[in-house]
Amino acid sequence: MVYLTRKAEFSASHYYHNPEFTPEENRRVFGKCNNPNGHGHNYTLEVTVKGEIDRRCGFVVDLKQLKDLMNREILDAMDHRFLNKEVPEFSTRIPTTENLAIAIWQRLERKLQAAQLHRVRVYETPDLYADYYGEA
Amino acid sequence: MSAEENQRTYGKCNNPHGHGHNYTLAVTVSGQVDEPTGMVCNLADLDAFVHENIVGKFDHENLNTLGQFAQSVPTTENLCVAIYDILQRGFTKAHLEKVRLDETMMNSFEYAGEEGISVIR
Numbered sequence: 001m002v003y004l005t006r007k008a009e010f011s012a013s014h015y016y017h018n019p020e021f022t023p024e025e026n027r028r029v030f031g032k033c034n035n036p037n038g039h040g041h042n043y044t045l046e047v048t049v050k051g052e053i054d055r056r057c058g059f060v061v062d063l064k065q066l067k068d069l070m071n072r073e074i075l076d077a078m079d080h081r082f083l084n085k086e087v088p089e090f091s092t093r094i095p096t097t098e099n100l101a102i103a104i105w106q107r108l109e110r111k112l113q114a115a116q117l118h119r120v121r122v123y124e125t126p127d128l129y130a131d132y133y134g135e136a
Numbered sequence: 137m138s139a140e141e142n143q144r145t146y147g148k149c150n151n152p153h154g155h156g157h158n159y160t161l162a163v164t165v166s167g168q169v170d171e172p173t174g175m176v177c178n179l180a181d182l183d184a185f186v187h188e189n190i191v192g193k194f195d196h197e198n199l200n201t202l203g204q205f206a207q208s209v210p211t212t213e214n215l216c217v218a219i220y221d222i223l224q225r226g227f228t229k230a231h232l233e234k235v236r237l238d239e240t241m242m243n244s245f246e247y248a249g250e251e252g253i254s255v256i257r
Binding site: 001002003004005006007008053055056057058059060062063064067 | 137145146147208209210211213214216217241242243244245246247248250
């Protein structure tokens with residue numbers, strides 16, 4: 001089994017707010033991240049897939065196909081967007097790094113054919129990232 | 137494969153004149169800490185082995201001309217496995233966990249042997 005990781009970068013804004021919390025609770029739990037005008041990050045995304053090497057071509061998966069899939073499913077939807085307002089998943093979920101990793105996994109898993117998705121890692125900053133390995 | 141199939145599968149990578157990469161190799165070994173030295177293994181030993189048996193073999197070479205790749209395509213996947221095999225056979229001072237190769241800033245590959253699935257996290 002060989003594990004292959006493809007990176008991509010995108011910039012997006014978001015804010016953290018739970019409509020079931022009081023304003024005071026939102027401010028206490030989320031602090032500066034509760035600013036409704038939003039704030040931005042340069043995210044780094046790492047998508048790791050796994051599989052056996054195809055003996056004919058020497059690939060686990062065609063990297064160009066994986067790159068195109070990531071562009072179509074993730075970057076086109078999220079790059080230079082306000083996540084809370086423009087990405088459907090985040091109309092009902094708070095766009096934390098954790099939820100972003102899960103949403104990205106769910107988008108890719110539906111469309112990935114040639115290899116198995118192993119891990120999605122999202123860096124919100126160079127010091128902070130979330131890993132998601134799916135439910136299994 | 138036919139010429140068309142090669143072109144379709146490999147795109148620019150099918151250029152017969154070749155192309156180069158600056159690969160970054162990371163070798164992960166594991167073991168108990170040896171009390172007298174405080175080390176899992178002496179990194180100087182690992183460095184020396186890698187320099188002689190991996191870097192010495194592959195650096196500044198045209199991979200397609202090497203015996204290692206007479207029967208397989210020198211994709212980074214296959215290079216990863218080849219490097220793992222060299223280490224597994226020859227480096228005995230610690231347990232080999234996995235090999236990681238960064239082909240570019242955006243593409244990396246890891247191999248932990250046939251049974252090493254649990255260490256890739």
